[in-house]
Amino acid sequence: MSRRSALFMGSVGGVAMAGGGAWLGRAGATQAMAAPAAEGAIGGLTTVPPYAPSGRRPKNRRATWSQQFQASHGWSAAGAGTASAEVNDKSDFVRGTQSVRVTTNGTGKQSYVRKSGMPAMNLSGKMIRLVFRVDDVTNLSKLVFYLGSGSLANFFSWTFHAHSKTSANYVQSGEWVTVHLQWADVTSAAGTYSISAVGKPSMKTGFTDMSFAVYDNAGGPVTYRLQAVELIPDTAEVFPKGVVSITFDDSHKSIHDLARPVMDSFGFPGTVYNIADAIGTGSFLTIDQMRSMQNFSGWEMGGHSYANAVHTASYPKLSAEQADEDFRKLREWLVSNGFTSEHFAYPHGAFQKTSDGVPVDLIASRHFTTARSIISETIESFAPAMPYRLKALTGINDGAGIGGTALSQLTGANGKLDRCVNNGDWLILCLHKVVDGAPKTSTEIGTAGLTTLMQAIADRDIPVVTVEEAMAYYK
Missing domain, CATH: 2.60.120.260 (Galactose-binding domain-like)
Known part of the structure; x- marks a missing residue:
C-alpha cells in the first residue's frame, strides 16, 4: 500500500507559495511525492505522515502504590x-x-x-x-x-x-x-x-x-x-480546584460570533475542532475568523475531519486507508494554514474499528497527540488514562424537553462543577452551536445559558485551559 506526502500549492493575496509553509484555502491543490516507509506500521499503513505528532503526550505516571x-x-x-x-x-x-x-x-x-x-x-x-x-x-x-x-x-x-x-x-x-x-x-x-x-x-x-x-x-x-x-x-496535584476545557465541534460561525464575545468577557479560551472542508462555506467559520480567535483570544484550532462526507459517515465506516488519508489531509491543512494544535475530536465520538478492522484511535495516533470522544461515564484526568479516548460531557444546553445534558447538571448543587472544584478533575465540555434565544436541539446552547455556565465556572474559580494547554503540563 503506498502512502504519499504532498507539496502544497496555494496563494496569499494572489501570491503563489509552495512547500510546508503554504497557506491553503478549501481549494488548495496537492501534488504527490513519495514518502519513506516506517517501522511499526498500523493496519498496513506503512509510511510516516508528513506531520506526525510531536511527542508532547504525557509520560507514564509512577504509582505510589501498586498491585x-x-x-x-x-x-x-x-x-x-x-x-x-x-x-x-x-x-x-x-x-x-x-x-x-x-x-x-x-x-x-x-x-x-x-x-x-x-x-x-x-x-x-x-x-x-x-x-x-x-x-x-x-x-x-x-x-x-x-x-x-x-x-x-x-x-x-x-x-x-x-x-x-x-x-x-x-x-x-x-x-x-x-x-x-x-x-x-x-x-x-x-x-x-x-x-x-x-x-x-x-x-x-x-x-x-x-x-x-x-x-x-x-x-x-x-x-x-x-x-x-x-x-x-490525581489532578489536584497541578490544579487544586480541578480544571475545565471548553470545546466546540463542527466549526459553526456562531462560535466566533456568539461564543467568543461571552468567553472573552471572562478571559476564557476555547478549543474548536474543525471540519476543514466546511471552512469558508455557508454558516461555518472562515480561516480569518479562526486565525483571529487563535491569535487574539488564545483559542486552539484542532481537527474534526477533513471532508464533510467523512464527518457525516464517521471514521468507522471507512477503510483504514481512507481514514488515514482523511487524517493526513486534515493535519496538513491545519499546519499549512498556521494552526498549531495537535489535537482531534472524533465525529460522533466514534473511534471503533474501521470497516477492515483497524482501531480508529490507533490511526489517529499517527497524526495527532490526543483525540477526544464524547464518553462521560467518568471524567477525564491529568494525565489522561488513554490520550486517544479523552472523555467529554456533551449535549449541554439550557433548553426544555430537547434532551442532552441539562445545564443545571453542571451548575447545580452536587453538579459537575461542584465535583470538579471540590475533588479535582479535568472536566472537558463539548458544545456545538450557540444561538440567540432558546435552543431547539441538544446540540445548541443559548447565549444566556453559555453566560450562566461561564459565570458558574468563574464563581468557583476553576481555571479554564485549552486541550493543548492542558497537555503541555505533562511534557
Whole structure:
C-alpha cells in the first residue's frame, strides 16, 4: 500500500507559495511525492505522515502504590456471578509474567477480584488506576470498583463503565484498557461513608478493602483479566480546584460570533475542532475568523475531519486507508494554514474499528497527540488514562424537553462543577452551536445559558485551559 506526502500549492493575496509553509484555502491543490516507509506500521499503513505528532503526550505516571497481580498477590476471585477463575494466569498479560483471569456465569450477578484487610491506605491527593481487559464485550453489562473498610461494610463505589450496544465504548473487545478513578467520579457510598451535597466524600483515608467487580448482561458469560490496581497522584496535584476545557465541534460561525464575545468577557479560551472542508462555506467559520480567535483570544484550532462526507459517515465506516488519508489531509491543512494544535475530536465520538478492522484511535495516533470522544461515564484526568479516548460531557444546553445534558447538571448543587472544584478533575465540555434565544436541539446552547455556565465556572474559580494547554503540563 503506498502512502504519499504532498507539496502544497496555494496563494496569499494572489501570491503563489509552495512547500510546508503554504497557506491553503478549501481549494488548495496537492501534488504527490513519495514518502519513506516506517517501522511499526498500523493496519498496513506503512509510511510516516508528513506531520506526525510531536511527542508532547504525557509520560507514564509512577504509582505510589501498586498491585500488579504477580506471584503471591493474595487477591481472590469469587462472587455469585463467577463461573471459573485463575488468579495466576500466564496466558495473557501486559506486565510481569501473569494476570488474574475470571469468567462470569451469565447470570447478571456480581463477579469480582477482591482483597480485604490490607494495611490502611490514604488516598488524599490520589486517584486509582486500573489496567484490565475484557476478551469479548458482547455480554458485558457494567464494571464497578469498590473501595472501603470493614470487609466492605463501608465503601465508596465507582460505576466506571456501563456498556452500550449502539455508542462507542471506552472498553472494547480484546484490548488492554487503562481507567483512572477520581474522587469527583464516586457513584455511591454505604455504611459509615457518605458524599456531601457538593460531592465531597466523607473521608479519603483508612481504606483496607478493594474490589474490582464485573457484571454480565445475563445473556452469556464474560471473560475478564485484571492486570493492575494502582494509586497515582490525581489532578489536584497541578490544579487544586480541578480544571475545565471548553470545546466546540463542527466549526459553526456562531462560535466566533456568539461564543467568543461571552468567553472573552471572562478571559476564557476555547478549543474548536474543525471540519476543514466546511471552512469558508455557508454558516461555518472562515480561516480569518479562526486565525483571529487563535491569535487574539488564545483559542486552539484542532481537527474534526477533513471532508464533510467523512464527518457525516464517521471514521468507522471507512477503510483504514481512507481514514488515514482523511487524517493526513486534515493535519496538513491545519499546519499549512498556521494552526498549531495537535489535537482531534472524533465525529460522533466514534473511534471503533474501521470497516477492515483497524482501531480508529490507533490511526489517529499517527497524526495527532490526543483525540477526544464524547464518553462521560467518568471524567477525564491529568494525565489522561488513554490520550486517544479523552472523555467529554456533551449535549449541554439550557433548553426544555430537547434532551442532552441539562445545564443545571453542571451548575447545580452536587453538579459537575461542584465535583470538579471540590475533588479535582479535568472536566472537558463539548458544545456545538450557540444561538440567540432558546435552543431547539441538544446540540445548541443559548447565549444566556453559555453566560450562566461561564459565570458558574468563574464563581468557583476553576481555571479554564485549552486541550493543548492542558497537555503541555505533562511534557
